[in-house]
Amino acid sequence: MNFDLSEDEEMLKALAERFVTDHYDHDSRRAFLAEPTGFSAANWALLGELGLIAAPFPEDMGGLDLDATGIATVFEALGRGLVVEPLAEAAVLAGRIFAAAAPQELRDAWADALVSGEKRLALAHAEARGRGGLPWIETRAVQSGDGWTLRGAKPYCAAGAGADGYIVSARLEGEPGDAAGVALFLVTADAPGLTAREWHMADGSVAVTLQLDGVAVPANCRLEGDGFAHVASAQVMATLARCAEALGIMERMFADTIDYLRTRTQFGAPLGSFQAIQHRMVAQYAVIEQSRALLNLALVSWQSDDFANAVHGVRAFIAPACVELGHEMIQFHGGMGVTDELAVGGGHKRLLVLSRWPEDPLAALDRYAGVLH
Template structure:
């Protein structure tokens, strides 16, 4: 197996690391997260200029056709910086899904701006009864002649605040938990009958709830692929989420190790206590297992086993990342949960990544179903 990066991947990794080094100190991150839409618009523009937004798209669409290795490399680097710009939800997930499912007319009017970062698109799929990430779509898509109208609600659209458009899942037939009968529609943010309510998620990032009241969808805004297209897009997005989680885990592990080497208690360094050494050794082994599963998913990209390997990766790293976060907080003591220390912010991000778009138990069920 060859894990060497190609020239484009090396360049993007260096750009991501430089972006973090130059911009993302802890106080800056807090100010970015507190912004209206949960990120810095200036940073978003810079990411576009660096090519980190467009890179995930196909070369024919103006990108670099990054594969799983390139995406994992970039998002692991961004994860170490706890970058808050919503690249996964708006670009890897919704952006690529839009590029794969939009017809020629819609692509010509929107795709170039999405690739450049001028416009943002978010996936609106989760509903009130889709507990723990299970499939559930009640939003009704009713067609009369050439007109389709959407009515229903989407309770959680990550990175949906300030988005210019939404990919909305609607049901044309079947039971709410059936994969068949789900269609995808593109709804501009200014569509008549669409209401948005912004709110903050557990890690401080921004999301919206959508209410659709007889929203008309033009024929050219019908997207192809249905639920299968969403699942395919989610596989690559979940790989990126796992890479981000691994980057965060490595960051807080390193900071905790430094803390144990320097912090004194009872007249000695905390790191001299054998019990803490063993606990850190355990977490190091977990980190290596996570990296091994990430590597396995990367090398299987483009094969039939990729989806299964990503599900297995997610099923393992979700609980593992939360446990590591809890351990690093406990080793820092009471200050580990304060807003003034990075550890607590990192743990909140890991909590969210571990439970979105599904919980660890559901992720394990989905992995088991592929075996």
Template sequence: MDFDLSEEQSILKDSLDRLLGDKYGFEERNRILKSDTGWSAEMWRQYAEMGLMALPFAEADGGLGGGAVDMMIVMEALGRVLALEPYFATVVLGGGFLRLGGTAEQRAALAPAVAAGETKLAFGHTERQSRYDLHHVETTARPDGAGWLLDGAKSVVLDGDSADHVFVTARTAGGPREAAGIGVFLVDAAAEGVSRRGYRMQDGRRAAELALDAVRVGPEAVYGAPEEGLALVGAVVDRAIAALCAEAVGVMGAMHAETVDYLKMRKQFGVPIGAFQVLQHQAVDMYVATEQARSITHYATMMAEDDDAEARARAMHAAKAEIGRAGRQVGEAAIQLHGGVGMTEDYAVGHRFKRMTMIDLTFGDGEHHLRTLAGKGGLAA
């Protein structure tokens, strides 16, 4: 398998690394983190100018026609600097529903604005009782003439407080845990009956609690069949997991590099602590774990666009399980090798471990995916 980047992909990687290296240092990130919005409108504008928002959309929809590898490059670069902008929520999640579930008319109405950085999206699916089950939905959608009325609540809507539109799942038929009877609806965040409460998560990123009280949407707001939306949700989430794995590789790579630099700089007994063999072994273990995570991420990226939903899901379960294990190993070792200073707000390594923790929990932690994969008979079943 050839994993070499094409010329265009190499240019994308170099250009993005250069932009983030110049504009997204740790001190600058802290300044952005403490701002009212929690992310940088200026960086968002530059992402749009680079074509990052347009990257996954088809050229017919005003995009650049990029694929899963292009998204892997972007997400790994954003992970290295702990970027705070709502790229994952807007382009990966929201853009996924547009690309995979939208009709030509729906894409034409929204995709150009998303590609230009003018419209932000989010995905509201998790509910307080649902844990990691995509099919556990109690929010309801009942017919209202040609449209629908939505009632319910969604939790931990990533970047939901800044989104202009939110894709939400709602039950159109069946019981709360049935796979059938789930629809996907696009809701205007400013619509009557919608209320949001934004907050910071553990890693400083933004999320929101979303309440829907008799929110009226038209027939054009339905993405896919109103009773068969779970397959669309699964396809979008699978691609989102591959993107999260790429971000995690960026985070882990940065943690390893910072730790090695610290081992070379920090002295004890008159010599750099990196001279001690046991610490060298730990640094090597971090490197091995990071490269294993990179390998499984390449596999997940390769499978992200696979039409076989079962094979694709197995790949994502395996990747998320390995990313959870490797991220915990690398993060714990980085904190330990930095000593007490690794726990302070003044050092980036602690912030990176927080982000790794949140990546692990998003769409199911490593233990959840390992159990699910085992229940399916393993990766090669």
């Protein structure tokens, strides 16, 4: 099996790595997280100029329609740089849902601004009583004249701060746990009746809680097709992106710890010379290699019936493994490891979020086992 990257994939990897090199260090990352949206608006505009925002979008919207290998390549590089801009949530998840389901009039109105980064969408789907990957939508959409009226709450809208619009799932009929009867709507951030309360996730990113009190949505802002199906399909690629990002973060934390163990001395010898520490580092190196092997298995399954299942398998392994690796790397750094003074602390916080969002890793394991669909 040939795992060499194509010319286009090498170019995208180089773009992502150059972006990290030119714009990221530990202090600048902390400054980006402190901004109101939890990331740098200037960096987001630059990602648009570089074409990295457009890349996951289909070609008819001006994107590159990246395949699985392209997505994984870009996000692993961004993970190594501990990049905070929400490409996975905005472009791979919300963007691809919009591209797949938006009616043509709405597509034409938003396409150019989305692929350039001028505008940004966020998915508002998860609800408070949703558990274990099972469908649960209480938010309701009622037909009103030529449009729709939405009522409900979306407490977990990741990367929602400063978004220009939200893709909101709402139930047209049935009970909250029914798999059918759910549609998606594009709700602009300035829609009357929509309120957004910002809050920080564990990694410092800014999510929002949306309250929809009689929000009027025009008929052409209802997305086409089955809401759950569109979200599930886009989540597969977003999950792949998150897993690749987690792998990049694991590699970065491991490399930083290797450097630390080679230079930090105790009892007159480098910490890395102690056999017990070497054994623990070798165990985590094996975890990284296992993660990469599972990611590669998913990549070679692209466009096959096994692809989604392979992605669920990657997440089921990486989600708990990356947190355990973070714990080990922090322990080797001692008390400094949990502070914001070192990249290892910030990396671990990001891994905590990736391991639990948008669902518990046990749900991915259930999907891999065929218990959930």
